[in-house]
């Protein structure tokens with residue numbers, strides 16, 4: 001179990017953006033690392049085709065005070081949120097906790113904790129780029145949050161005031177300044193009331209980023225084992241001793257380990273349940289559509305968030321990604337055509353000059369399950385089983401928080417003090 005350097009062997013479960021980044025952080029600290037995933041490629045689940053935004057200024061959880069009213073008014077087949085009847089029984093316990101956390105005192109604390117991690121993470125990501133040459137269509141010049149209603153904008157400003165600005169450095173723009181920054185918005189200037197520019201924000205292809213993380217980790221000696229399902233985490237005397245792995249056409253085998261980091265997204269609760277650890281993570285389905293642009297000049301370069309329709313856009317070279325929607329649909333990953341159509345209609349409304357191209361293109365539709373906790377912040381750090389660590393439950397912020405979560409975990413696993421306080425970010429609360 002102990003490698004040549006005398007360091008410990010740590011297995012990270014999950015080669016999504018969270019697990020792959022964590023594997024690199026652990027390898028950078030000289031540990032012997034194995035990154036394991038049940039798929040035969042990196043980032044095959046939620047990190048595959050997400051919105052592509054690094055957005056610490058949007059780290060506030062979704063359940064702000066008054067969420068019940070907003071859910072009722074914005075839920076349905078033509079709305080950004082949809083609660084499917086079949087999912088209701090499995091949603092009740094989590095849903096009640098989600099609503100409980102929406103009380104102002106709890107909500108603003110959670111929002112501050114989540115933003116603190118996201119801002120730290122943006123700094124870690126910048127440092128990661130200084131240490132490694134990474135290719136993932138990175139855009140590092142900020143993003144625009146668009147407002148089509150004065151009331152919505154005032155609400156957002158009030159929310160931000162209450163959360164505080166722990167380094168997000170928001171700048172309010174009027175319509176003219178907004179269109180000057182992103183000319184693709186000129187056709188909707190008459191509906192816009194303004195925007196917030198988030199200079200810290202970035203974008204890129206999270207799937208490519210996860211593969212880059214795994215490549216860099218492998219360069220430092222990490223073993224990457226794809227196509228291996230973790231069937232069981234092996235524990236003796238309340239201490240992790242390894243894993244039981246299986247896979248298509250592969251006999252079950254044991255892999256010894258001194259430590260295990262669970263970064264398995266929506267698969268995390270099932271992995272630790274047998275150890276008596278219950279993770280309150282619900283899979284909230286989202287959609288994305290990606291198209292190749294024949295006229296890139298008409299498309300936005302700056303990543304956009306349209307708060308009215310709740311969609312985001314990001315450019316990866318000549319490809320445009322559109323993402324949004326939140327469906328409570330259990331673990332069902334099926335792509336419902338009417339929901340994809342809603343996303344596309346919303347994008348056409350935001351970007352009318354591109355509407356024809358969006359509608360006539362071969363759009364790659366995709367669904368993914370956000371691993372959401374009722375509080376909003378992820379669950380990081382140790383468990384009561386020695387050597388078992390959690391790095392999961394990042395909800396709608398997984399890529400935004402991946403680099404910071406990886407550094408925190410790597411510090412904890414190697415016995416160093418984490419660089420930011422962990423309160424509100426652990427299983428204990």
Ligand SMILES: Cc1cc2nc3c(=O)[nH]c(=O)nc-3n(C[C@H](O)[C@H](O)[C@H](O)COP(=O)(O)OP(=O)(O)OC[C@H]3O[C@@H](n4cnc5c(N)ncnc54)[C@H](O)[C@@H]3O)c2cc1C
Pocket residue numbers: 013014015016017018019036037038039042043044045046047048049050051052053054055228229230231263264265266267268271284285286287288312323324367368369370371392393394395396397398399400401
């Ligand atoms: C539509 C949409 C848009 C989004 N937009 C953004 C955005 O713009 N910015 C942002 O920051 N976040 C965004 N998110 C959220 C973000 O994508 C997720 O938070 C993030 O991908 C979670 O990463 P992860 O590594 O924890 O999980 P995953 O990417 O799901 O990775 C978990 C991995 O664990 C593996 N695994 C699970 N169980 C096992 C097992 N038993 N054995 C072996 N392997 C296992 C899975 O195969 C999987 O590869 C979006 C999500 C959606 C759905």
